[in-house]
Amino acid sequence: MSHEILTPSEMGRADKLAMQHGPFDGYGLMSNAGTQIATLILARFPEMRCAHVLCGPGNNGGDGYVVARLLVKGGVDVHLWDEGEPRAGSDAAIAAADYPVEPRPLADFMPEPGDLVVDALYGAGLSKPLSEAAARAARVAKESSVPVVAVDLPSGVSGESGQILGDAFAAALTVTFARKKPGHLLEPGRTLCGDVEVVDIGISDEVIAEIGPRCFENLPDIWLEKFPVPALDTYKYRRGHVGVFSGSPTATGAARLSAMASARVGAGAVTVLSPTRSLAVNGAHLTSIMLRKADTLDEVLGFLDARKPQTLVYGPGLGPEQEVANFLLDLLAAIDGAPESLVLDADGLTSAAFQPEALFAALHAQGAPKAIMTPHEGEFRRLFRDIADDTKLSKVEKARAAAARADAVIVYKGPDTVIASPDGRAAINSNGTPLLATAGSGDVLSGLCAGLLAQGMPPFEAACAAVWIHCEAARSFGPGLLAEDLPLALRPVLGDLFARKGWMG
Numbered sequence: 001m002s003h004e005i006l007t008p009s010e011m012g013r014a015d016k017l018a019m020q021h022g023p024f025d026g027y028g029l030m031s032n033a034g035t036q037i038a039t040l041i042l043a044r045f046p047e048m049r050c051a052h053v054l055c056g057p058g059n060n061g062g063d064g065y066v067v068a069r070l071l072v073k074g075g076v077d078v079h080l081w082d083e084g085e086p087r088a089g090s091d092a093a094i095a096a097a098d099y100p101v102e103p104r105p106l107a108d109f110m111p112e113p114g115d116l117v118v119d120a121l122y123g124a125g126l127s128k129p130l131s132e133a134a135a136r137a138a139r140v141a142k143e144s145s146v147p148v149v150a151v152d153l154p155s156g157v158s159g160e161s162g163q164i165l166g167d168a169f170a171a172a173l174t175v176t177f178a179r180k181k182p183g184h185l186l187e188p189g190r191t192l193c194g195d196v197e198v199v200d201i202g203i204s205d206e207v208i209a210e211i212g213p214r215c216f217e218n219l220p221d222i223w224l225e226k227f228p229v230p231a232l233d234t235y236k237y238r239r240g241h242v243g244v245f246s247g248s249p250t251a252t253g254a255a256r257l258s259a260m261a262s263a264r265v266g267a268g269a270v271t272v273l274s275p276t277r278s279l280a281v282n283g284a285h286l287t288s289i290m291l292r293k294a295d296t297l298d299e300v301l302g303f304l305d306a307r308k309p310q311t312l313v314y315g316p317g318l319g320p321e322q323e324v325a326n327f328l329l330d331l332l333a334a335i336d337g338a339p340e341s342l343v344l345d346a347d348g349l350t351s352a353a354f355q356p357e358a359l360f361a362a363l364h365a366q367g368a369p370k371a372i373m374t375p376h377e378g379e380f381r382r383l384f385r386d387i388a389d390d391t392k393l394s395k396v397e398k399a400r401a402a403a404a405r406a407d408a409v410i411v412y413k414g415p416d417t418v419i420a421s422p423d424g425r426a427a428i429n430s431n432g433t434p435l436l437a438t439a440g441s442g443d444v445l446s447g448l449c450a451g452l453l454a455q456g457m458p459p460f461e462a463a464c465a466a467v468w469i470h471c472e473a474a475r476s477f478g479p480g481l482l483a484e485d486l487p488l489a490l491r492p493v494l495g496d497l498f499a500r501k502g503w504m505g
Protein backbone atom coordinates (compact mmCIF):
# COMPACT_ATOMS: atom_id res chain seq x y z
CA MET A 1 0.00 0.00 0.00
CA SER A 2 3.05 2.26 -0.13
CA HIS A 3 1.89 3.96 -3.35
CA GLU A 4 -0.39 6.26 -1.34
CA ILE A 5 0.67 9.87 -0.93
CA LEU A 6 -0.34 11.90 2.12
CA THR A 7 -0.73 15.67 2.10
CA PRO A 8 0.92 17.39 5.10
CA SER A 9 -2.49 17.84 6.73
CA GLU A 10 -3.37 14.16 6.16
CA MET A 11 0.00 13.29 7.70
CA GLY A 12 -0.87 15.43 10.73
CA ARG A 13 -4.14 13.50 11.07
CA ALA A 14 -2.27 10.20 10.69
CA ASP A 15 0.11 11.24 13.50
CA LYS A 16 -2.82 12.02 15.79
CA LEU A 17 -4.69 8.81 14.93
CA ALA A 18 -1.54 6.74 15.47
CA MET A 19 -1.13 8.32 18.93
CA GLN A 20 -4.78 7.54 19.77
CA HIS A 21 -4.42 3.93 18.61
CA GLY A 22 -1.05 3.50 20.36
CA PRO A 23 1.35 2.04 21.27
CA PHE A 24 3.40 5.21 20.58
CA ASP A 25 2.71 8.70 21.92
CA GLY A 26 4.06 11.80 20.14
CA TYR A 27 7.46 11.50 21.72
CA GLY A 28 7.53 7.77 20.86
CA LEU A 29 6.89 8.56 17.16
CA MET A 30 9.57 11.26 17.28
CA SER A 31 12.06 8.84 18.85
CA ASN A 32 11.28 6.25 16.18
CA ALA A 33 11.78 8.89 13.46
CA GLY A 34 15.10 10.07 14.92
CA THR A 35 16.33 6.49 15.40
CA GLN A 36 15.57 5.55 11.79
CA ILE A 37 17.33 8.65 10.45
CA ALA A 38 20.40 8.24 12.64
CA THR A 39 20.69 4.59 11.58
CA LEU A 40 20.51 5.56 7.89
CA ILE A 41 23.10 8.32 8.36
CA LEU A 42 25.57 6.04 10.13
CA ALA A 43 25.18 3.43 7.39
CA ARG A 44 25.40 5.84 4.44
CA PHE A 45 27.98 8.39 5.63
CA PRO A 46 30.48 6.39 7.72
CA GLU A 47 33.35 8.64 6.57
CA MET A 48 31.88 11.97 7.76
CA ARG A 49 34.30 14.27 9.59
CA CYS A 50 31.53 15.68 11.78
CA ALA A 51 27.75 16.24 11.62
CA HIS A 52 26.05 19.64 11.81
CA VAL A 53 22.49 19.16 13.00
CA LEU A 54 20.26 22.20 12.30
CA CYS A 55 17.16 22.24 14.52
CA GLY A 56 14.03 24.36 14.11
CA PRO A 57 11.50 25.16 16.85
CA GLY A 58 8.87 22.54 15.93
CA ASN A 59 8.66 18.77 15.74
CA ASN A 60 11.00 18.68 12.74
CA GLY A 61 13.62 20.18 15.07
CA GLY A 62 12.53 17.63 17.68
CA ASP A 63 13.48 14.84 15.28
CA GLY A 64 16.81 16.64 14.85
CA TYR A 65 17.58 16.60 18.61
CA VAL A 66 16.95 12.84 18.69
CA VAL A 67 19.23 12.33 15.66
CA ALA A 68 21.96 14.48 17.26
CA ARG A 69 21.82 12.52 20.53
CA LEU A 70 22.04 9.18 18.70
CA LEU A 71 24.90 10.33 16.46
CA VAL A 72 26.86 11.40 19.56
CA LYS A 73 26.12 7.97 21.01
CA GLY A 74 27.42 6.46 17.75
CA GLY A 75 30.75 8.24 18.22
CA VAL A 76 30.17 11.11 15.77
CA ASP A 77 31.45 14.63 16.48
CA VAL A 78 28.17 16.64 16.45
CA HIS A 79 27.62 20.40 16.24
CA LEU A 80 24.07 21.53 16.93
CA TRP A 81 22.71 24.83 15.60
CA ASP A 82 19.20 25.98 16.48
CA GLU A 83 16.68 28.54 15.32
CA GLY A 84 14.20 29.28 18.10
CA GLU A 85 13.63 27.12 21.15
CA PRO A 86 10.94 24.43 21.17
CA ARG A 87 7.67 25.39 22.89
CA ALA A 88 7.75 24.43 26.59
CA GLY A 89 6.09 21.06 27.18
CA SER A 90 6.22 20.00 23.49
CA ASP A 91 7.69 16.70 22.33
CA ALA A 92 10.48 18.72 20.71
CA ALA A 93 11.25 20.36 24.09
CA ILE A 94 11.60 16.88 25.67
CA ALA A 95 13.95 15.85 22.84
CA ALA A 96 15.98 19.08 23.22
CA ALA A 97 16.31 18.55 26.99
CA ASP A 98 17.68 15.06 26.29
CA TYR A 99 20.49 16.45 24.12
CA PRO A 100 23.62 16.87 26.23
CA VAL A 101 25.31 19.92 24.62
CA GLU A 102 24.25 23.60 24.46
CA PRO A 103 23.13 24.51 20.89
CA ARG A 104 24.72 27.41 19.00
CA PRO A 105 22.79 30.03 16.98
CA LEU A 106 22.00 29.05 13.39
CA ALA A 107 23.34 32.40 12.11
CA ASP A 108 26.89 31.16 12.93
CA PHE A 109 26.59 27.78 11.17
CA MET A 110 29.56 27.11 8.87
CA PRO A 111 30.40 23.60 7.57
CA GLU A 112 33.71 22.45 6.13
CA PRO A 113 34.52 19.91 3.40
CA GLY A 114 34.01 16.37 4.66
CA ASP A 115 31.22 17.39 7.05
CA LEU A 116 27.57 16.26 6.90
CA VAL A 117 24.54 18.51 7.45
CA VAL A 118 21.29 17.24 8.94
CA ASP A 119 18.51 19.66 8.03
CA ALA A 120 15.87 19.46 10.76
CA LEU A 121 14.71 23.08 10.57
CA TYR A 122 11.23 22.80 9.03
CA GLY A 123 9.21 19.94 7.64
CA ALA A 124 5.48 19.55 7.22
CA GLY A 125 4.87 22.69 9.30
CA LEU A 126 6.62 25.09 6.89
CA SER A 127 4.17 27.93 6.46
CA LYS A 128 6.19 30.91 5.24
CA PRO A 129 9.50 31.65 3.51
CA LEU A 130 12.65 30.67 5.41
CA SER A 131 14.03 33.29 7.82
CA GLU A 132 17.26 35.06 6.84
CA ALA A 133 19.31 32.77 9.12
CA ALA A 134 17.75 29.61 7.65
CA ALA A 135 18.07 30.89 4.07
CA ARG A 136 21.74 31.71 4.76
CA ALA A 137 22.26 28.20 6.14
CA ALA A 138 20.77 26.74 2.93
CA ARG A 139 23.07 28.89 0.79
CA VAL A 140 26.17 28.09 2.88
CA ALA A 141 25.42 24.35 2.69
CA LYS A 142 25.02 24.59 -1.11
CA GLU A 143 28.21 26.65 -1.57
CA SER A 144 30.31 24.29 0.56
CA SER A 145 28.98 21.26 -1.37
CA VAL A 146 28.60 19.18 1.81
CA PRO A 147 25.97 16.44 1.67
CA VAL A 148 22.66 17.30 3.33
CA VAL A 149 20.29 14.78 4.89
CA ALA A 150 16.83 16.35 5.13
CA VAL A 151 14.45 15.29 7.87
CA ASP A 152 11.00 14.80 6.29
CA LEU A 153 11.60 17.47 3.59
CA PRO A 154 14.39 19.86 2.66
CA SER A 155 13.54 23.03 4.63
CA GLY A 156 12.01 25.61 2.33
CA VAL A 157 10.20 23.03 0.16
CA SER A 158 6.43 22.92 0.54
CA GLY A 159 5.25 19.39 1.33
CA GLU A 160 1.97 20.19 -0.37
CA SER A 161 3.21 21.58 -3.68
CA GLY A 162 6.96 20.95 -3.99
CA GLN A 163 7.37 24.70 -4.53
CA ILE A 164 10.17 26.63 -2.83
CA LEU A 165 9.13 29.11 -0.16
CA GLY A 166 11.85 31.77 -0.45
CA ASP A 167 14.96 29.60 -0.40
CA ALA A 168 15.49 25.88 0.17
CA PHE A 169 18.05 23.24 1.07
CA ALA A 170 19.15 20.79 -1.62
CA ALA A 171 19.48 17.34 -0.03
CA ALA A 172 21.42 14.26 -1.07
CA LEU A 173 18.98 12.16 0.98
CA THR A 174 15.54 12.94 2.38
CA VAL A 175 14.06 10.67 5.01
CA THR A 176 10.31 10.88 5.41
CA PHE A 177 7.78 9.02 7.49
CA ALA A 178 4.97 6.55 6.74
CA ARG A 179 4.27 7.73 3.14
CA LYS A 180 5.64 10.24 0.60
CA LYS A 181 4.10 13.71 0.44
CA PRO A 182 3.31 15.52 -2.86
CA GLY A 183 6.39 17.75 -2.35
CA HIS A 184 8.64 14.67 -2.66
CA LEU A 185 7.36 14.02 -6.19
CA LEU A 186 6.39 17.43 -7.61
CA GLU A 187 9.14 19.63 -9.04
CA PRO A 188 11.25 21.41 -7.96
CA GLY A 189 10.79 19.60 -4.62
CA ARG A 190 11.57 16.23 -6.17
CA THR A 191 15.01 17.35 -7.39
CA LEU A 192 15.80 19.08 -4.08
CA CYS A 193 14.99 15.91 -2.10
CA GLY A 194 17.75 13.80 -3.66
CA ASP A 195 17.09 10.14 -2.81
CA VAL A 196 13.89 9.71 -0.83
CA GLU A 197 13.65 7.03 1.86
CA VAL A 198 10.29 6.34 3.47
CA VAL A 199 10.70 4.84 6.96
CA ASP A 200 8.23 3.21 9.31
CA ILE A 201 7.83 5.11 12.60
CA GLY A 202 4.87 3.15 13.93
CA ILE A 203 1.99 4.54 11.83
CA SER A 204 0.10 1.45 10.69
CA ASP A 205 -1.53 0.70 7.32
CA GLU A 206 -4.88 0.70 9.17
CA VAL A 207 -4.30 4.31 10.21
CA ILE A 208 -3.46 5.27 6.61
CA ALA A 209 -6.57 3.44 5.38
CA GLU A 210 -8.66 5.40 7.90
CA ILE A 211 -7.30 8.65 6.41
CA GLY A 212 -8.35 7.41 2.93
CA PRO A 213 -5.75 9.20 0.77
CA ARG A 214 -6.91 10.15 -2.75
CA CYS A 215 -3.48 10.76 -4.23
CA PHE A 216 -1.05 8.05 -5.32
CA GLU A 217 2.39 7.60 -6.78
CA ASN A 218 1.84 6.31 -10.33
CA LEU A 219 3.14 2.77 -9.90
CA PRO A 220 1.70 -0.29 -11.68
CA ASP A 221 0.04 -1.41 -8.41
CA ILE A 222 -2.65 1.22 -8.89
CA TRP A 223 -3.73 0.05 -12.37
CA LEU A 224 -2.26 -3.40 -13.11
CA GLU A 225 -5.47 -5.22 -12.18
CA LYS A 226 -7.31 -3.34 -14.95
CA PHE A 227 -4.47 -3.58 -17.48
CA PRO A 228 -5.69 -5.64 -20.48
CA VAL A 229 -4.11 -8.81 -21.80
CA PRO A 230 -5.72 -10.60 -24.75
CA ALA A 231 -8.01 -13.54 -24.01
CA LEU A 232 -7.41 -16.75 -25.94
CA ASP A 233 -10.62 -16.43 -27.96
CA THR A 234 -10.40 -12.71 -28.74
CA TYR A 235 -10.39 -11.21 -32.22
CA LYS A 236 -9.22 -7.87 -33.56
CA TYR A 237 -12.41 -5.86 -33.05
CA ARG A 238 -12.99 -7.30 -29.60
CA ARG A 239 -9.49 -6.16 -28.60
CA GLY A 240 -10.68 -2.66 -29.45
CA HIS A 241 -10.80 -0.29 -32.42
CA VAL A 242 -9.36 3.25 -32.34
CA GLY A 243 -10.01 6.03 -34.85
CA VAL A 244 -7.33 8.76 -35.08
CA PHE A 245 -8.04 12.05 -36.88
CA SER A 246 -5.28 13.17 -39.26
CA GLY A 247 -4.36 16.75 -40.17
CA SER A 248 -3.34 18.38 -43.44
CA PRO A 249 -0.64 16.95 -45.77
CA THR A 250 2.26 18.69 -44.00
CA ALA A 251 1.13 17.58 -40.52
CA THR A 252 0.12 13.93 -40.78
CA GLY A 253 2.97 12.35 -38.79
CA ALA A 254 1.43 13.19 -35.44
CA ALA A 255 -1.72 11.15 -36.16
CA ARG A 256 0.33 8.23 -37.41
CA LEU A 257 2.51 8.23 -34.28
CA SER A 258 -0.64 8.18 -32.19
CA ALA A 259 -2.18 5.43 -34.33
CA MET A 260 0.93 3.27 -34.16
CA ALA A 261 1.08 3.60 -30.37
CA SER A 262 -2.60 2.61 -30.05
CA ALA A 263 -1.99 -0.49 -32.13
CA ARG A 264 1.21 -1.44 -30.36
CA VAL A 265 -0.35 -1.15 -26.90
CA GLY A 266 -2.97 -3.67 -27.96
CA ALA A 267 -5.90 -2.11 -29.84
CA GLY A 268 -6.81 -4.82 -32.38
CA ALA A 269 -7.66 -2.34 -35.13
CA VAL A 270 -6.72 1.29 -35.74
CA THR A 271 -8.04 3.57 -38.48
CA VAL A 272 -6.60 6.92 -39.49
CA LEU A 273 -9.39 9.30 -40.52
CA SER A 274 -7.88 11.52 -43.17
CA PRO A 275 -8.95 14.51 -45.21
CA THR A 276 -8.81 13.75 -48.95
CA ARG A 277 -5.80 15.98 -49.45
CA SER A 278 -3.75 13.92 -46.95
CA LEU A 279 -4.78 10.46 -48.16
CA ALA A 280 -1.75 10.01 -50.42
CA VAL A 281 0.83 10.89 -47.78
CA ASN A 282 -0.93 8.83 -45.12
CA GLY A 283 -1.35 5.92 -47.53
CA ALA A 284 2.34 5.97 -48.36
CA HIS A 285 3.23 5.48 -44.67
CA LEU A 286 0.59 3.12 -43.32
CA THR A 287 0.52 -0.66 -43.55
CA SER A 288 -1.29 -2.44 -40.72
CA ILE A 289 -3.08 0.78 -39.75
CA MET A 290 -6.24 1.31 -41.82
CA LEU A 291 -6.98 4.53 -43.70
CA ARG A 292 -10.36 6.11 -44.36
CA LYS A 293 -11.40 9.31 -46.10
CA ALA A 294 -13.18 11.66 -43.70
CA ASP A 295 -13.66 15.23 -44.91
CA THR A 296 -17.06 15.92 -43.39
CA LEU A 297 -18.99 15.19 -40.21
CA ASP A 298 -21.30 12.89 -42.22
CA GLU A 299 -18.33 10.85 -43.39
CA VAL A 300 -17.07 10.55 -39.81
CA LEU A 301 -20.51 9.53 -38.57
CA GLY A 302 -20.69 7.00 -41.40
CA PHE A 303 -17.41 5.50 -40.17
CA LEU A 304 -18.61 5.41 -36.56
CA ASP A 305 -21.83 3.73 -37.60
CA ALA A 306 -20.17 1.16 -39.85
CA ARG A 307 -17.03 0.30 -37.88
CA LYS A 308 -18.06 1.05 -34.30
CA PRO A 309 -14.70 2.14 -32.86
CA GLN A 310 -14.64 2.40 -29.07
CA THR A 311 -12.26 5.35 -28.94
CA LEU A 312 -11.26 8.42 -30.95
CA VAL A 313 -8.09 10.53 -30.80
CA TYR A 314 -8.68 14.15 -31.71
CA GLY A 315 -5.93 16.71 -31.89
CA PRO A 316 -2.42 15.70 -33.00
CA GLY A 317 -1.52 17.70 -36.12
CA LEU A 318 -5.01 19.12 -36.72
CA GLY A 319 -4.02 22.80 -36.48
CA PRO A 320 -4.96 25.29 -33.77
CA GLU A 321 -7.92 26.72 -35.70
CA GLN A 322 -11.46 27.70 -34.86
CA GLU A 323 -12.91 25.17 -37.34
CA VAL A 324 -11.02 22.37 -35.54
CA ALA A 325 -12.93 23.34 -32.37
CA ASN A 326 -16.21 23.69 -34.26
CA PHE A 327 -15.83 20.24 -35.80
CA LEU A 328 -15.21 18.71 -32.37
CA LEU A 329 -18.29 20.38 -30.89
CA ASP A 330 -20.43 19.19 -33.83
CA LEU A 331 -19.02 15.68 -33.41
CA LEU A 332 -19.73 15.67 -29.67
CA ALA A 333 -23.29 16.90 -30.30
CA ALA A 334 -23.81 13.94 -32.63
CA ILE A 335 -22.33 11.30 -30.32
CA ASP A 336 -24.75 9.56 -27.99
CA GLY A 337 -23.14 6.72 -26.06
CA ALA A 338 -20.83 5.52 -28.86
CA PRO A 339 -17.92 5.75 -29.24
CA GLU A 340 -17.42 5.34 -25.53
CA SER A 341 -14.28 7.37 -25.16
CA LEU A 342 -12.23 10.22 -26.59
CA VAL A 343 -8.65 11.41 -26.18
CA LEU A 344 -8.14 15.14 -26.69
CA ASP A 345 -4.57 16.28 -27.24
CA ALA A 346 -2.44 18.99 -28.83
CA ASP A 347 -4.41 21.15 -31.33
CA GLY A 348 -7.66 19.59 -30.12
CA LEU A 349 -6.93 21.33 -26.79
CA THR A 350 -5.44 24.52 -28.20
CA SER A 351 -8.38 25.06 -30.57
CA ALA A 352 -10.89 24.26 -27.80
CA ALA A 353 -9.45 27.25 -25.92
CA PHE A 354 -11.46 29.46 -28.36
CA GLN A 355 -14.61 28.36 -26.49
CA PRO A 356 -13.67 26.19 -23.50
CA GLU A 357 -17.07 26.45 -21.81
CA ALA A 358 -18.77 24.91 -24.85
CA LEU A 359 -16.37 21.96 -24.76
CA PHE A 360 -16.83 21.44 -21.01
CA ALA A 361 -20.63 21.55 -21.37
CA ALA A 362 -20.47 19.03 -24.23
CA LEU A 363 -18.32 16.66 -22.15
CA HIS A 364 -20.70 16.94 -19.17
CA ALA A 365 -23.74 16.13 -21.36
CA GLN A 366 -25.62 12.84 -21.13
CA GLY A 367 -24.20 10.31 -23.62
CA ALA A 368 -20.89 12.17 -24.02
CA PRO A 369 -17.79 10.00 -24.41
CA LYS A 370 -15.55 9.59 -21.37
CA ALA A 371 -12.60 11.82 -22.07
CA ILE A 372 -8.89 11.95 -21.37
CA MET A 373 -7.15 15.28 -22.04
CA THR A 374 -3.35 15.36 -22.26
CA PRO A 375 -2.23 19.02 -22.00
CA HIS A 376 1.35 20.11 -21.56
CA GLU A 377 1.99 23.28 -19.52
CA GLY A 378 1.11 25.65 -22.41
CA GLU A 379 -2.04 23.79 -23.45
CA PHE A 380 -3.18 23.56 -19.83
CA ARG A 381 -2.78 27.30 -19.39
CA ARG A 382 -4.70 28.10 -22.59
CA LEU A 383 -7.65 25.95 -21.57
CA PHE A 384 -7.69 26.52 -17.79
CA ARG A 385 -6.07 29.95 -17.43
CA ASP A 386 -7.51 30.88 -14.02
CA ILE A 387 -6.58 27.50 -12.54
CA ALA A 388 -3.06 27.62 -14.04
CA ASP A 389 -2.50 31.10 -12.60
CA ASP A 390 -3.74 30.27 -9.09
CA THR A 391 -0.47 30.26 -7.14
CA LYS A 392 -2.18 28.79 -4.06
CA LEU A 393 -2.78 25.48 -5.87
CA SER A 394 -0.28 22.64 -6.28
CA LYS A 395 0.01 20.86 -9.63
CA VAL A 396 -2.16 18.07 -8.16
CA GLU A 397 -4.85 20.53 -7.09
CA LYS A 398 -4.72 22.27 -10.48
CA ALA A 399 -5.15 18.99 -12.34
CA ARG A 400 -8.03 18.01 -10.02
CA ALA A 401 -9.79 21.35 -10.51
CA ALA A 402 -9.42 21.04 -14.29
CA ALA A 403 -10.72 17.45 -14.25
CA ALA A 404 -13.83 18.49 -12.34
CA ARG A 405 -14.46 21.43 -14.64
CA ALA A 406 -14.02 19.46 -17.87
CA ASP A 407 -15.49 16.18 -16.60
CA ALA A 408 -12.40 14.52 -18.07
CA VAL A 409 -9.33 12.74 -16.81
CA ILE A 410 -6.54 15.29 -17.05
CA VAL A 411 -2.98 14.24 -17.83
CA TYR A 412 -1.06 17.40 -16.90
CA LYS A 413 2.26 16.62 -18.55
CA GLY A 414 5.83 17.54 -17.67
CA PRO A 415 8.78 16.04 -15.77
CA ASP A 416 6.30 15.42 -12.92
CA THR A 417 3.16 14.49 -14.89
CA VAL A 418 -0.01 14.50 -12.77
CA ILE A 419 -3.08 12.45 -13.70
CA ALA A 420 -6.38 13.54 -12.13
CA SER A 421 -9.89 12.16 -12.33
CA PRO A 422 -13.17 14.08 -11.97
CA ASP A 423 -13.90 11.79 -8.99
CA GLY A 424 -10.98 13.36 -7.06
CA ARG A 425 -8.38 10.62 -7.45
CA ALA A 426 -4.96 11.81 -8.55
CA ALA A 427 -1.60 10.23 -9.31
CA ILE A 428 1.86 11.74 -9.59
CA ASN A 429 4.18 10.08 -12.06
CA SER A 430 7.70 9.31 -10.87
CA ASN A 431 9.48 7.45 -13.70
CA GLY A 432 9.74 10.43 -16.09
CA THR A 433 12.80 11.02 -18.24
CA PRO A 434 13.91 14.11 -20.17
CA LEU A 435 14.52 11.81 -23.15
CA LEU A 436 10.80 12.33 -23.79
CA ALA A 437 11.40 16.02 -24.50
CA THR A 438 11.38 15.27 -28.24
CA ALA A 439 8.84 16.24 -30.90
CA GLY A 440 5.98 13.80 -31.25
CA SER A 441 6.36 11.98 -27.94
CA GLY A 442 3.09 13.55 -26.73
CA ASP A 443 1.33 12.16 -29.82
CA VAL A 444 2.53 8.70 -28.83
CA LEU A 445 1.14 9.23 -25.33
CA SER A 446 -2.32 10.14 -26.64
CA GLY A 447 -2.27 6.96 -28.73
CA LEU A 448 -1.32 4.87 -25.70
CA CYS A 449 -4.25 6.35 -23.76
CA ALA A 450 -6.60 5.55 -26.64
CA GLY A 451 -5.30 2.03 -27.16
CA LEU A 452 -5.87 1.19 -23.49
CA LEU A 453 -9.30 2.86 -23.40
CA ALA A 454 -10.39 0.88 -26.48
CA GLN A 455 -9.46 -2.33 -24.65
CA GLY A 456 -11.87 -1.42 -21.86
CA MET A 457 -9.55 0.12 -19.30
CA PRO A 458 -11.34 2.84 -17.29
CA PRO A 459 -10.07 6.36 -18.12
CA PHE A 460 -8.14 7.11 -14.92
CA GLU A 461 -6.36 3.76 -14.92
CA ALA A 462 -5.79 3.95 -18.70
CA ALA A 463 -4.22 7.40 -18.40
CA CYS A 464 -2.01 6.35 -15.47
CA ALA A 465 -0.88 3.19 -17.27
CA ALA A 466 -0.21 5.09 -20.51
CA VAL A 467 1.96 7.69 -18.74
CA TRP A 468 3.98 5.07 -16.87
CA ILE A 469 4.44 2.81 -19.92
CA HIS A 470 5.45 5.81 -22.09
CA CYS A 471 8.24 6.76 -19.65
CA GLU A 472 9.35 3.20 -19.13
CA ALA A 473 9.61 2.67 -22.91
CA ALA A 474 11.72 5.83 -23.25
CA ARG A 475 14.02 4.62 -20.47
CA SER A 476 14.36 1.17 -21.99
CA PHE A 477 15.34 2.71 -25.38
CA GLY A 478 17.77 5.19 -23.82
CA PRO A 479 19.65 8.13 -25.37
CA GLY A 480 19.02 8.87 -29.03
CA LEU A 481 15.28 8.36 -28.62
CA LEU A 482 12.92 9.74 -31.27
CA ALA A 483 9.14 9.60 -30.96
CA GLU A 484 8.96 6.99 -33.73
CA ASP A 485 11.20 4.70 -31.65
CA LEU A 486 8.67 4.62 -28.82
CA PRO A 487 6.10 2.19 -30.29
CA LEU A 488 8.72 -0.54 -30.73
CA ALA A 489 10.33 0.32 -27.37
CA LEU A 490 7.02 -0.70 -25.78
CA ARG A 491 7.82 -4.37 -26.32
CA PRO A 492 9.98 -5.10 -23.26
CA VAL A 493 7.74 -2.94 -21.08
CA LEU A 494 4.58 -4.71 -22.18
CA GLY A 495 6.37 -8.04 -21.90
CA ASP A 496 7.10 -7.38 -18.23
CA LEU A 497 3.54 -6.24 -17.54
CA PHE A 498 2.09 -9.30 -19.31
CA ALA A 499 4.37 -11.49 -17.19
CA ARG A 500 3.17 -9.77 -14.02
CA LYS A 501 -0.39 -10.57 -15.11
CA GLY A 502 0.59 -14.23 -15.44
CA TRP A 503 -0.04 -14.19 -19.21
CA MET A 504 1.07 -17.47 -20.76
CA GLY A 505 0.52 -16.43 -24.41
Ligand SMILES: NC(=O)C1=CN([C@@H]2O[C@H](COP(=O)(O)OP(=O)(O)OC[C@H]3O[C@@H](n4cnc5c(N)ncnc54)[C@H](O)[C@@H]3O)[C@@H](O)[C@H]2O)[C@@H](O)CC1
Pocket residue numbers: 015025026027029030031033056057058059060061062063121122123124125126127128129130131151152153177201
Ligand atom coordinates in the same frame (compact mmCIF):
# COMPACT_ATOMS: atom_id res chain seq x y z
N1 LIG B 1 4.27 13.31 16.42
C1 LIG B 1 4.34 13.91 15.28
O1 LIG B 1 3.46 14.70 14.94
C2 LIG B 1 5.50 13.63 14.42
C3 LIG B 1 6.04 14.65 13.67
N2 LIG B 1 7.24 14.52 13.11
C4 LIG B 1 7.97 15.70 12.62
O2 LIG B 1 7.21 16.86 12.80
C5 LIG B 1 7.33 17.70 11.69
C6 LIG B 1 6.19 18.64 11.67
O3 LIG B 1 6.27 19.34 12.88
P1 LIG B 1 5.60 20.75 13.14
O4 LIG B 1 4.17 20.66 12.80
O5 LIG B 1 5.97 21.13 14.50
O6 LIG B 1 6.24 21.68 12.05
P2 LIG B 1 7.72 22.14 11.71
O7 LIG B 1 8.70 21.61 12.69
O8 LIG B 1 7.94 21.85 10.28
O9 LIG B 1 7.58 23.72 11.91
C7 LIG B 1 7.54 24.24 13.24
C8 LIG B 1 6.90 25.57 13.41
O10 LIG B 1 7.64 26.57 12.77
C9 LIG B 1 6.81 27.60 12.30
N3 LIG B 1 7.30 27.95 10.97
C10 LIG B 1 6.91 27.41 9.81
N4 LIG B 1 7.61 27.93 8.79
C11 LIG B 1 8.49 28.80 9.34
C12 LIG B 1 9.51 29.64 8.81
N5 LIG B 1 9.75 29.65 7.51
N6 LIG B 1 10.22 30.41 9.65
C13 LIG B 1 9.98 30.38 10.97
N7 LIG B 1 9.04 29.61 11.53
C14 LIG B 1 8.31 28.82 10.73
C15 LIG B 1 5.41 27.05 12.21
O11 LIG B 1 4.54 27.95 12.82
C16 LIG B 1 5.49 25.68 12.92
O12 LIG B 1 4.66 25.69 14.04
C17 LIG B 1 7.43 16.76 10.54
O13 LIG B 1 8.01 17.36 9.43
C18 LIG B 1 8.29 15.66 11.14
O14 LIG B 1 9.65 15.96 10.96
C19 LIG B 1 8.04 13.37 13.46
O15 LIG B 1 8.59 13.65 14.72
C20 LIG B 1 7.23 12.15 13.54
C21 LIG B 1 6.11 12.29 14.48
Ligand SMILES: Nc1ncnc2c1ncn2[C@@H]1O[C@H](COP(=O)(O)OP(=O)(O)O)[C@@H](O)[C@H]1O
Pocket residue numbers: 346376413414415416417432433434435436437438439440441442443444445470
Ligand atom coordinates in the same frame (compact mmCIF):
# COMPACT_ATOMS: atom_id res chain seq x y z
N1 LIG C 1 12.02 17.29 -19.11
C1 LIG C 1 11.13 16.29 -19.19
N2 LIG C 1 11.18 15.26 -18.32
C2 LIG C 1 10.30 14.25 -18.40
N3 LIG C 1 9.32 14.18 -19.34
C3 LIG C 1 9.21 15.16 -20.22
C4 LIG C 1 10.10 16.27 -20.20
N4 LIG C 1 9.74 17.10 -21.21
C5 LIG C 1 8.68 16.53 -21.83
N5 LIG C 1 8.36 15.36 -21.24
C6 LIG C 1 7.26 14.45 -21.62
O1 LIG C 1 7.28 14.32 -23.04
C7 LIG C 1 5.97 14.38 -23.58
C8 LIG C 1 5.90 15.61 -24.50
O2 LIG C 1 4.59 15.86 -24.91
P1 LIG C 1 4.26 17.14 -25.81
O3 LIG C 1 4.85 18.36 -25.19
O4 LIG C 1 2.80 17.12 -26.08
O5 LIG C 1 5.10 16.84 -27.12
P2 LIG C 1 4.69 16.80 -28.67
O6 LIG C 1 3.61 17.84 -28.86
O7 LIG C 1 5.94 17.14 -29.40
O8 LIG C 1 4.21 15.44 -28.96
C9 LIG C 1 5.03 14.43 -22.39
O9 LIG C 1 4.64 13.12 -22.05
C10 LIG C 1 5.91 15.02 -21.28
O10 LIG C 1 5.49 14.62 -19.99
Ligand SMILES: [K+]
Pocket residue numbers: 060119120121122123150151152153154155
Ligand atom coordinates in the same frame (compact mmCIF):
# COMPACT_ATOMS: atom_id res chain seq x y z
K1 LIG D 1 13.75 19.55 7.17
